[in-house]
Amino acid sequence: MKKYNKIVLTGASGRLGSYLREPLSKITKKLVSIDKEDIGKTLHNEVFKKLNIKNFKEVNKILKKTDLIIHFGAYSNEGPFQEILESNILGTYNIWKSAKKNKIKRIIFASSIHSVGMYRANETINHKVMHKPDTFYGLSKCFGENLAQMYWDKCGIECLTIRILSCAKVTSKRSLSTWLSYDDLIRIVIQSTKIKKLGFEIIYGVSNNKRLNVDNTNATKKLKINIKDNAEKFLNKLVQKLDIKKDKPGDKYLGGPFSIAKLESDAMSSMKIINDKKKIN
Numbered sequence: 001m002k003k004y005n006k007i008v009l010t011g012a013s014g015r016l017g018s019y020l021r022e023p024l025s026k027i028t029k030k031l032v033s034i035d036k037e038d039i040g041k042t043l044h045n046e047v048f049k050k051l052n053i054k055n056f057k058e059v060n061k062i063l064k065k066t067d068l069i070i071h072f073g074a075y076s077n078e079g080p081f082q083e084i085l086e087s088n089i090l091g092t093y094n095i096w097k098s099a100k101k102n103k104i105k106r107i108i109f110a111s112s113i114h115s116v117g118m119y120r121a122n123e124t125i126n127h128k129v130m131h132k133p134d135t136f137y138g139l140s141k142c143f144g145e146n147l148a149q150m151y152w153d154k155c156g157i158e159c160l161t162i163r164i165l166s167c168a169k170v171t172s173k174r175s176l177s178t179w180l181s182y183d184d185l186i187r188i189v190i191q192s193t194k195i196k197k198l199g200f201e202i203i204y205g206v207s208n209n210k211r212l213n214v215d216n217t218n219a220t221k222k223l224k225i226n227i228k229d230n231a232e233k234f235l236n237k238l239v240q241k242l243d244i245k246k247d248k249p250g251d252k253y254l255g256g257p258f259s260i261a262k263l264e265s266d267a268m269s270s271m272k273i274i275n276d277k278k279k280i281n
């Protein structure tokens with residue numbers, strides 16, 4: 001028995017979206033995937049709609065009769081403020097505004113470590129710390145988190161905010177502590193759809209890494225999420241390629257390269273992110 005009739009996934013054409021589509025399609029009768037970029041092949045119970053979430057009318061039409069929203073669509077880098085404003089601030093506002101209109105009770109939101117990226121990497125932070133964004137991108141995720149909290153407090157829309165650290169292949173010393181495996185991402189998202197009472201919670205989207213510098217006990221206990229992977233298994237491979245003892249300039253702060261990037265300039269190009277999007281056959 002599938003639990004949901006209709007799940008809407010935003011950012012479905014993106015890298016993380018490509019890993020979420022199949023597991024989400026298994027728990028719903030119909031998966032509606034949306035993005036402003038094309039998606040390619042769709043799954044048997046998936047419908048794709050190309051749209052920009054900055055347009056409220058289009059968002060609102062798509063969200064009719066939806067049970068659950070997985071909101072991953074965003075400008076996912078530091079960059080021009082206007083881009084971040086439209087996709088991450090206005091777009092996210094449109095999702096929650098329409099959720100309320102359509103009586104949708106739960107949203108799973110991809111936030112980011114960059115909402116707290118200016119904390120020092122050698123202190124361990126938990127879900128209660130104040131925001132300390134490292135970029136306009138991080139600041140837009142602070143807006144999304146506060147928006148979600150407000151809609152929970154005032155309107156009863158539940159939200160799991162996932163402050164994702166680095167959901168990408170391990171290619172640096174920093175990512176030995178910040179890595180989130182695709183399997184653990186899926187575990188977090190799927191578990192958040194199963195839990196009966198969610199309310200508003202913040203979880204750090206990170207695997208169970210030996211060098212972890214965030215305290216995730218609150219959410220993992222409350223949500224009964226079993227996070228399994230550990231980036232340490234990549235250590236030997238990395239040692240051959242880089243001097244593991246040497247920190248990079250951004251490594252002082254949790255936000256890594258974003259913490260030292262110029263505002264409104266690309267922060268990702270220095271990060272060697274491998275675009276290993278999952279293909280649908």
Ligand SMILES: NC(=O)c1ccc[n+]([C@@H]2O[C@H](COP(=O)([O-])OP(=O)(O)OC[C@H]3O[C@@H](n4cnc5c(N)ncnc54)[C@H](O)[C@@H]3O)[C@@H](O)[C@H]2O)c1
Nearest residue numbers: 011013014015016036052053073074087110112164166167
């Ligand atoms: N990958 C990571 O390590 C990481 C870390 C922290 C946070 N996140 C967050 O997770 C989410 C997914 O990240 P990703 O790595 O897959 O990024 P991505 O850039 O690959 O995917 C984001 C998708 O959102 C779409 N999008 C952007 N603006 C849109 C708009 N206005 N209307 C409709 N679609 C729009 C893009 O076309 C893209 O397909 C993002 O919200 C990102 O901020 C990711």
